[in-house]
Amino acid sequence: MSINDHRLVQCNEKDKETLLIFKKGINDSSNGKISTWLTEKYCCAWEGVHCDNVTGRVTELDLHYQNLKGEINFSILQLEFLSYLDLSNNEFDMINIPATQHNITHASNLFYLDLSGIDLHMDNLHWITPLSSLKYLNLSGIDLHKETNWLQAVSTLPSLLELQLLNCKLNNFMTNPSIKYLNMSSFVTLDLSHNNFSFQLPNGIFNLTKDLNYLSLSGNNIHGEIPSSLLNLQNLRVLDLEYNQLQGSIPDGIGQLPNIQYLSLAGNMLSGSIPSTIGNLSSIQYLSIGYNNFSGEISEKTFSRLYNLDSLDLTESKFVFQFDFDWVPPFQLQYLSLSDTNQGPTFPSWIYTQKSLQLLQLSRSGIALVDRNKFWSLMERIKYVYFSNNSMTGDISNLTLKGRHIALDHNNFTGELPHISPMGVRVDFSFNFFSGSIPLSWKNLKHLHYLNLWSNKLSGEALVHLSNWKQLKSLNLGENKFSGTIPIKMSQHLEVVILRGNQFTGDIPLHIFDLSDMFHLDLAHNNLSGSIPKCVYNLTQMITISTIPYMTIGKFEWFTKGQEYYVDFINPNRTTIDLSANNLSGEVPLELFQLVQLQTLNLSYNNLIGTIPKMIGGMKSMESLDLSNNKLSGEIPQSMVLLNFLGYLNLSCNNFDGKIPIGTQLQSFDASSYIDNPKLCGAPLNNCTTNEENHKNATSPEDEDDDSIRESLYLGMGVGFAVGFLGICGSLFLIRKWRHAFYRFVDGVGDKLYVTLMVKLNRFHRNYAPGS
Template sequence: MSLLVLFIYCISLVYGLTNTGAAETRCIERERRALLQLKSGFLDGAGILSSWSSHRSSLDCCLWKGVGCSNRTNHVISLDLHGYWSSGVDKVGLRGQIHSSLIELGHLNHLDLSINTFIRIPEFIGSLRRLRYLNLSMIDFEVSKVPPQLGNLTYLQTFDLSNSYITLKNTEWLSKLFSLEYLSLSGVDLSESNNLVKNVITRLPSLFELQLDSCLQPKVRANTFLTITNFSKSLSILDISTNYLPSSSIYPWLFNFSCSLTNVDLSYNELAGTIPEAFGTFTFLQNLDLTSNGIKGGIPRSFGNFSTLESLYLSSNALKEDLPSFFYLLGPAKKSIQVLELSYNNISGSLPDFTTFTALKELHLSDNEMKGNFPERFEQISNLVILDLADNQISGLLPDLSPLSSLQEIHFERNRLKGTLGEKIMQLSELKYLGVSSNLLHGKISETHLANLSHLVYLDLSNNSLVLELDSDWSPTFSLDTISLSSCKLGPSFPTWMRSQKNFSIIDISNCQINNSIPNWFWDQLTLRLRYLNVSFNNIHGTVPDLMYAEQPVFDLSSNNFSGPIPLFPFRTRALILNNNMFSGTVSSLWNLTDIFNLDLSSNQLTGELPNFWMNFTHIYYFNLENNNFTGRIPTSMGSFSNVFMLSMRRNRLNGELPSSFKNWTNLNFLDLGENNLSGSIPGWIGTSLSNLRVLSLPSNGFHGTIPTSLCRLENLQILDISVNNISGTIPRCFSHLQSMTEKKTVAFSGVHMIGLERTRLYFSRATYVFKALLTWKRMKHEYSSTLGLVTSLDLSSNMFSGEIPDEITNLLGLVALNLSRNSLTWKIPQDIGKLRWLDFLDLSRNHLDGGIPASLSQLTNLGVMDLSYNNLSGRILTSTQLQSFDNSSYIGNPSLCGLPLSNPCPGDTVPQNPPTAVHTANDGDQDKLISRGFFISLFIGLAFGFWGVYGTLIVSKSCRYAYFSFISHVKDWIYVMVAVNYARLKRRSWA
């Protein structure tokens, strides 16, 4: 009996296990094999399909990643094979060909193949007739054609083909997808599909959302793109942004859909003119985006009809509107509007109390023309999350921000806000971004003020008068990504609280009065996250260790006392600024900086010959090695600087000739090789290859030969300095072709300068860079930086030029400085030199010029410095002219020159005699008798009456007193102005 029971138990156990396995394995075998065949056509480097296996333990395909089965029929109904973006840049996904086995999945209704790389869209996808969702977005197709068989998917409700590098010519098949509710063709080239709207979209009765942004490439066909009005009556969401369509293509049909549209995105088009009042007919509008269209004028009054508006984006236009009036206009949307974006316009007025808009979460008003103060108080607690008022002229005291307790972002940068900061932000416990740089804030900030800000990731307090007094043992509760504290007081010790900040990518503690070395723990915690490190303009000393761990960083260690050799930096360093320190040794450690665009090693103690490893520096834009002790020849490998904009190696000991490889510098604007030991002739290729040069400075070298006439082709040349060389020959007459010297204009010297800091993003921009040029004025070197764009100078002094000064030089009407001194020039000063009306500096001294001083020279009313000394000039110095204002040092050494201010009189001048001595007669004594005792008594009585007559009246009469002191004040102001003007004039002349 027991054996029978045992046998029955075993059979039931086997039967139970069999049934259990069958229950767990839902996958239909035919579909499982189809999926494995589909996988075989792909390269899957990221293991997206790693769970798809024929192994016994993976028999149930319904459990595979991305596969969804019906609970009722066990058929595969969903397939999600989308890839993904690694670090937001690199695509990670499947590659290869989509296998025809996909047809076996006949019950499929959801297919997502997005973010992959396939050969083509196969025609057989049109056989999956049960599909309701098809996502082919962000796919790189080798064959960029869409098969018309997709028109067979008549049940399709969602179709996404966006950003797949597809060109659609024939779009007729789209009109067959009459069940379509969502269609996205964003980024698809539709420039040859003019029938898309007319013959296709108008036939889609159920269409609810249409995405067509960035579709039209050629603007010339834009006017024919949108011409029909009978869209689907159910269309609610419309995006035709970034197509550069004019208003004539959009407005005629857009305003026919005021009854259905709730979301309209027209950003980045060309809707010139004002905003039409017809927008007010969109009575159910929730979101409107008109960003970056060049729209002018004010806000339409019809915007007051938007009672359901949730977001309004109007940034980057030219709108002029009074902000309080605009807020009043939007009154009906007080309880609905959540986002108001008005940045980069001409919005004026003061800041109203925005807390009356109870639903408002984001208020963006940066870069406008707002003035005035904050509201004295806020009406109520606000739900505001982002408040951006940067780049306005808002003044007054920073208010108590505690009513804005939900704030996560504050951006008040570059305004005129005053007062203290610490106690105003103490209660903002949700704050993540705090940007208040470049205001007039002052006071101390302690750990008490920051203790509650545990979510803070962005801190920018720079360019205020703030003092951070934080205990050395304080450990913040926040972990910052961006630390920008430039010009705040942190020192004299290096801030130890930063030891807890190990996740930052941007740190700027420049000009913070730090006066010791940087501790090792700081260098040790620099990680791959680092993008920007600025400790410039402190008094930091010590050496810098090798810094090899960062991804495309920028280092600014300038204007400190760092010493020792230049360390190793990450090979992808973008900018390295080490100027004004005491670094020594060679530059051999820089060999790996192949991505660098800004390298400034000027004013250090670097020595040795320049290595020949520059051929990989193809991105270099700004290159400065001046004020060091480099020797030897300039390496020919520097010719690889094909993008270089500014190069200076002034004040070194370089020798040899200029390498011919420099002719590759076609973008060069600024070249300064002065004060070296360079030799040879000035190459002619400078004028033919370096056509963009604005500054060419080669003074104090050993160049010889003549000036190549090819320099006359440099139409952009603004400063030419080849003084103190051995150049001979005549001055080229073709200098009159130097176009930038023939007219007075301001040139902006621009270059890639450092970085800009905007929110937590780091960006490189072409901002004004402080280029510096040394110009010799009256044998004194003066440095020009911020005013360099105003200077036009020609300096050929201290050479061996002979012959005459060509008359053509007077055609350089924009010249501010002309120095031809210390040469062997002969003949006369050009008679038309007075045409150079902007000339402020003129030095023709120590030549062999003869003849008289041209009368036109007296017309140069801007002339502040003039030196004609030690020539052979003759004749009279014109009287009653500008020439009389210069002292005799400007004329000495010309024996035949006469007249003031020289002591040498001209023939015919009358020599003044000494005044006759007074002769006293007997009557003198009688005249003295007039000053008797009675005279003094009368004088005293007269003074008494005069004093009390005037001042008594002032004491009694308020109006007289006011008039008198007002008169005295005006006299004082007049005297002050006259003294200041004349002092400035004398100072300018004495400085020059």
């Protein structure tokens, strides 16, 4: 019915009042459908409102995906002829259930109710009991953990056909005493996935309904074996039991489910071999049984009658694959995952026959040998390619990969980088042997979100295309030989920038500190010069608790606490700035110490001067701080004792003076965190005594040098005497214990002499080097 039709119908005044009561609690910040209410004479013309064309009574209210905030007032259920209500995927933060809701005087006509995708808490489901005509109920995403009698509430709905309570934090499901209260005889769809259930499936559960065609209990903690009563569900089309704790084997009678189209048992602890009867599921389109403990052989006989199979997932299976080299399957797959299975060393020839493949996962499958012509042709047409961690070789520079997601990392590919279609979104060529520069055609990758070229042999000015990649979120070009300068214009969406271990030169542009989404910046081990920019640091993710609602998925080399970590994702709360091993000079900007959520800061091996400001004490999330090998001076501020999460600290090889502040955290590090700061003292270094301080004040640099020479001379004389004594009296050391003791003495004296001379030499170079 069109809006023009609605204008011919004058809506019922009582319905209009009910709608306006509902509207009062809503904040329509996006000026969506509900903002038009009151702008038309008749409520039947309001956006989202549908009325009966004859009576003018409101029958439908559809406000899904409208960014509505505020309160859901269930007085809306007082609409006598309302049959359809969809408020899903909005941002409501409150539910108002009027007392009159429990005493609805009219017979409810509501048959469709969808409140899914709303992040709300709901204490009980008593309000649904009057909705006797309800056939479809979807409360997925609503927190119902306080509702302990949800089963009884649902069982009061005699007409209910479809129940979806996905991700509702439910923690009680079915125990023997409660089965008698549950009426599921009319159910066609039941989705209770991703809750907190922990129980064993009772054998009688599948006797409760024989009309069920959709059942999902995935993502819970259900244990025990798959009950044989499952075979009673002859109408079942979808069975999803993945990611539970199910044990035992797949029932042999699984092949007796003639209508099954979707079967997922992945992510359990099932064992044994695959029953041959699974080959009888001629209607099946999606089969996922990976991430279990299955064993035995699997061959073409298993799939000989699966004519309609569209998706196959055997990830992380221990099967012995016995496919004939010339086998041509009876199906054409769009989705195939054989990652973490033993397929190699030769690429499975039957995969070349799959002309409809859109996604292929063969990571960590032991593949080294491919039919080059067939393999290159396959790679060029697949949209989602995951071949990570194999031993594939070859020059693919002449290929044009049409994939949106391309993961060829951890292989042995050589030659120049291949061409990529403009639709590329995620590209990972890391840990290969690619050489040359980034192809000019890559400038057209306007949809690129993630690029990882870590650890290749690439060179040239890599960042000339960066300003074209306006959607880029993660850039990893580390451990190559790229050169040039960092461009002024970069994607405003960048979250991760890793240029580590290259030959980039020039200044760090101001723009890089204006990327509000960035939480990981690694420019270490380059030839960058100039000072760290003094500007307004708009790095929001390093100032406030992360607002990014997801992990950044990919493969990353993360350096923190003096260690290298290899991770498959980075949490946006793990904030990092690493500018170490460059030629940066000048003072460290105060703005850098205002990034209070920063966890890892490494400025080591530069030529930075100045002091550590007192405001560093406000960086209470700091876990790793390395300022070593610079020319920083002054006292270590007392406020650093407030850094309670500091697990790694290196202030060595600077010009700090005074006493190390006393605090549990700072004294937990050994002397190596503070060494080679000549005027620094206090635990864990030597104590700052009055005599020592007076002696230092009374001693000139020349006297210190004389003392150093004298100390070295005495140590040298000691070693010479010891060696001479050994030559004269060597015969006295025929006893093994004496001989070993003497050698340890000589080694100890030699080590002490070496350390003393090296420390004095470093101090000499620092104090008397040109330009110092």
